[in-house]
Structures are given as C-alpha cells and as structure tokens.
Amino acid sequence: MRICVIGTGYVGLVAGACFADMGNNVICVDNDNDKLNLLSQGIVPIYEPLLDELVKSNLEKKRLKFTSDLENAVKESEICFIAVGTPQHEDGSANLHYVFEVAEQIAKSMNGHKIIVQKSTVPVGTIDKLKEIISENTKYSFDVISNPEFLKQGNAVDDFINPDRVIVGADSIESVKALKELYTPFFKTDDRFIVMDIKSAEMTKYVANSFLATKISFINEIANLCEKTGADIEKIRLGIISDSRIGNQFLYPGIGYGGSCFPKDVKAIIKTGDNNNCEMKILKSVDAVNTAQKKLFLEKIINKFGNDLSGKTFALWGLSYKPQTDDMRDAPSIGIVNGLLECGASVKAYDPRAIGTAKKIFADKINYASNSYIALKDADALLLLTEWNEFKRPDFDKMKLLMKSPVIFDGRNQYDCAELEQKEFEYYKIGK
C-alpha cells in the first residue's frame, strides 16, 4: 500500500519503518529539516532498539523515504497517518495545534479520496473537529479513522510488529477494510484487530495510560505507608502479584512516572472530565500522588544531608525516564537534578543513552561521566534513578573505594538490603 506518516518522532518513525518493512511504500514527513537530513542518510536521531537497522534496510530497499514535502507525500498516498505531538497546555489539556495544522495541510494537498488516520493521542471528540477542518479545505471525499498507538518506548519496534491489539475507530466499512489489510501481516490471529466507534477508540488510549499510571501511583502510596509502619513493600508486592486478578505488571514502587505520555495523558483526561462536568476524582489523586512522589526522593536526601548541599557531590545513575530510551520528557531525574542544584550540590551523571538529551536540558550545570564508575569518584552519595541493566549487579567493593561515603539512594529498588548492609553501605530504598 502507499502510505505517508506525518510526524517522524518516536511513534511516526517506528510506524513508518515497520509498515515499510512489511512491504508497503512509506513516505515519512516532518518539518524538522535537521532530523530529515539525518534520517535520509539512515541515521536515527533517537535511541530505540532495532530501529536503526529497520530504517537503514528499508531506505536501501527504497520502500522508505523522508521528506518535508507534505503536499506531494499526501498526493502519492492512499492512507495518511497523523503522528505529530500532542503536548500539554499549561491547564493540562492536550495541545492540538499540530494535529489541526497537519489536517488542514492534508486537506489542501488532496488529489482524490484519502483515508486519514489519527495516530497521535487526542481527546475524545477531536476527530469530529478534524472532519470539519478537512471538509472546509477540500472538495474530495475522505474518511478519518482513529488508530491510537500503544507502543512502549524502549521496546517500540517489537511492540509495533507484535501488537497486543490494534484499535481502529471508524464509521466507514471501506476504511476498516483498508486498515485491516495494512495490519494483517502484524497478526497471527484476527482477534487483536479491534474495531469500534471513533469516540471509544479515542478514549481507549487515555483509559489504558491512566490505568497504568494509577497502578504506579497506587503502589507508590502503599510504599510510603510501608516506610512509616515498618512493612516492606517488596514483600507486599510479591504477596499481591501472586493473585492473578491483580497481575504482576506496573506494580514497582519508584520515584514517580514520567515520560512523554503518562503525565500528559492523565492530565488531559482529567481536563476532559472537568469540561464534561464529570470530575475524575481517582485520576486527580493519581496525578497528585505522582507529583509528590517525585519530590519525596529529594526530601530523603535533604533529610540525610541537610538543606545546604554546597560542597556535596551526588553521582546519578540514569537520567532517562525509563531504561532503553534516551527520552527525558517529564523524567523524574529533571526535578531531582534541579532540586540538588538549588540546594548548592554538584552533580555528576551517567546514563547509557540519555547524556546527549541531558546536555540539551542542563548544559554545563552538571558534569557528565563516561561510565558508571567514573560518576562515583568522590561522591557523597549515589542516586539510582533509572533501572538500566548495567546498574543491576555493580561491583560494590569498587564503588566503595571510589565514593567519599558509601551512601546509596535507590529510586528503583534494585539491590538487596542485607547484601548492602553486610558491605557497610547506608542504603535507602523506596518503601522500606
């Protein structure tokens, strides 16, 4: 099939490369020329496992192209995906400016019937507005479909190629058929292609993310109660996940959820609730617990070292909001670093992939280490913020020799308390 994907970020690039890999002709459109220059040479500007190879091989086979020429891309395509960002406005609502702008451009570029697929996460009712914008700007017929994306950064290619489900919200049988044809190579069985009305599809994405965020805030709140009462969240976690109704995913206590989706999507559905006179009481608490959780970690450090951290150096392991990505959008590490700097501390950070991103955020306000052990030299404490694999089994004896004092604040509960006690580390974790 002939497809264009507008917006070549974490979602659009993965979708475009995976569709191309299934034999489709894909044009990826973006308005960021620096990004396009790199991509056209087969250089992927973000870190996402497997994506490099996929982009290179499909470029070579000429099934994948990168361009800023949206008009031509639309003219050459049967299906146009919108995958631009929907960041959050200050009041928490989704900023739909980019989506509406692209919809208008698509409409003005049409040369016949098109299927326009809304892949960005947008609030319920957005597609009604898209239909209005498009019909005001074209004389041709069109269908607009909702096809929210569920890939996880860090595992995006695999998630896209082996999806748990593909949700399609549509009001036209012909477009559903076209999307089914496009997605069929990604399924072994048909039951993962779920068709519904447009509004339900738009909402499904927010409901999935909000539920996952709820699990995280729930376990964090229980972890905080454990710290007050002497119970151990790790034992409790094991105790509850053995119940198959509860399940074992997304129940790890930590320093709060971050990333480009959960924080903004929870806020956006709260706003949708407010706009529809239906207060989202649980989700307001989920958001508030998360904001507090991000601050709590810093409070623990201040409790130990005092408000004035001048002269103190903190080693940071991990900056990205989760492992296997270089993305730091809304990462808990940002608030923690800023808090440490405000208290006068020095920070030396190491992350396997996110140093480039961190430099754009903190510039020379912090120091960057080329490996995890270099970060520890003369540190008053280590703060473990992202659970990258390479931090899981470190050489504690070597660490102790490098650090000024053997203190670890573990935001991801990676280590065994007994082992660290035996090695004479002062070890702080979440929920114990």
Ligand SMILES: NC(=O)c1ccc[n+]([C@@H]2O[C@H](COP(=O)([O-])OP(=O)(O)OC[C@H]3O[C@@H](n4cnc5c(N)ncnc54)[C@H](O)[C@@H]3O)[C@@H](O)[C@H]2O)c1
């Ligand atoms: N990142 C994720 O894990 C994820 C997962 C599922 C859904 N989503 C949703 O998908 C959407 C995209 O997310 P993302 O993380 O890929 O965003 P992103 O910021 O990485 O990418 C967006 C891209 O769109 C481009 N763009 C913006 N305006 C444009 C225009 N007018 N014309 C052409 N290109 C334009 C930007 O240059 C950028 O490359 C969001 O709605 C997000 O909520 C993201």
